[in-house]
Amino acid sequence: MDMSQQNNNVIAVFDIGKINKRFYLFDSWLNLVHTDERIFEEIRNNDGQQCEDIAEIRRWMHSCLLMTVREGRYSITMLNATSARDTLESLREHDNEIIFYEDNGFRFSAGGGTDETTASLVPYIKGTDRPFILVSTGAWCKFINPFNDEPLSDEQQQNGRVSLINVNGQEIKSSQLLLGIIHDSNVARLDDRFGVTGELYKTIRIRSNKIGRLMAGGPGRIFFRKGIPPGYVDNEADLSRFLTYADAYHQMVYDLVDVCLESYRQIIAANDCTEIVYVTGGFAWNDTFVRILAARLPDKRVFASRIENPTALGAAMTVFETAFGTGLPSVYLGLKAIINND
Secondary structure (H helix, E strand, O other): OOHHHHHOEEEEEEEEOOOEEEEEEEOOOOOEEEEEEEEOOOEEOOOOOEEOOHHHHHHHHHHHHHHHHHHOOOEEEEEEEEEOHHHHHHHOOOOOOOOOOEEOOEEOOEOOOEEHHHHHHHHHHHHOOOOEEEEEEOOEEEEEEOOOOOOOOHHHHHHOOEEEEEEOOEEEEEEEEEOHHHHHHHHHHHHHHHOOOOOHHHHOOOOHHHHHHHHOOOOOOOOOEOEOOOOOOOOOOOHHHOOOHHHHHHHHHHHHHHHHHHHHHHOOOOOOOOOEEEEEEHHHHOHHHHHHHHHHOOOOEEEEEOOOOHHHHHHHHHOHHHHHOOOOOOOOOOEEEOOOOO
16 A cells, blocks of 8 residues: 555544434544534334434435445545443344445445444543543533443432443443533523524633632522423523623523532442543533532542543544554544643
8 A cells, every 4th residue: 555545544433412413524634524414313213212313314325335445535444433321232233343334345444333322432541641521511521530430329229310330341430411402501591681693602611710710609509409391491580680791791600510410429439549531522612511520529630621522432442443454543632631720
């Protein structure tokens, strides 16, 4: 194989999220060289329940691969996919390991599929020798502790938010709760109350003295005092007490972080050895969220990992050595230390 051909070799990864379905190509340095994104409407199964349109997703996946082959710019050496475990099972064809693809004489070796929780951990397991907790954010907030293999307590088994997940043959603790829809639904209420449009909250920055005032504000929450309401919007929170949109937003996120910490505490071991918290996903870019979280975890070093595709990157890393026959290159994780010292 000549060098020019080798430089065009890529790993293809399908990241099948709850909302967005993405197709990625990673080169031999794990640089992202191509992305395609689709959103599919859910359908109803035979029981009338909403579910993924697996047939349509498969057609899109095959279309992405065929287009890559026909364009000829890149040569796919390995294929992998990452998604929730049940979605991966639905995508399997003919008892293969995930979509062993063959079309018009082109055939790709395929990985077995990597569930999204395992995939999200891989870049950080490979990238650090320090014990850490991963906070994967987006539609869900998932707290994953690769250094806690304690069995579930009776309470944890009953509440359903905490589970043991298998990562490389080891069962570790993970907890999750809805985050994105709760945040966005309450932001919509704030937008309406203060007469703003667009995504003003994305421009808001928070300072340490403001966080200090929130932490000294007394017991209890203003938002979510009775937990997350069925419709996600806390209409009982009195917005008339806030003079500005920023004040209301800061308080809402502070209280939402407080809800998240209930799940965080569920995955901390009795003899906790973790030193670092990595926040990844959409909320890693939210200055208010990460700085409040860091302030509430004074015994940890908190880093926002600001890369767009951590789960897909992890799926590519799991098959990298098979694809290229070499060790993993250094990977940029976009780490920013969150320090409340302004």
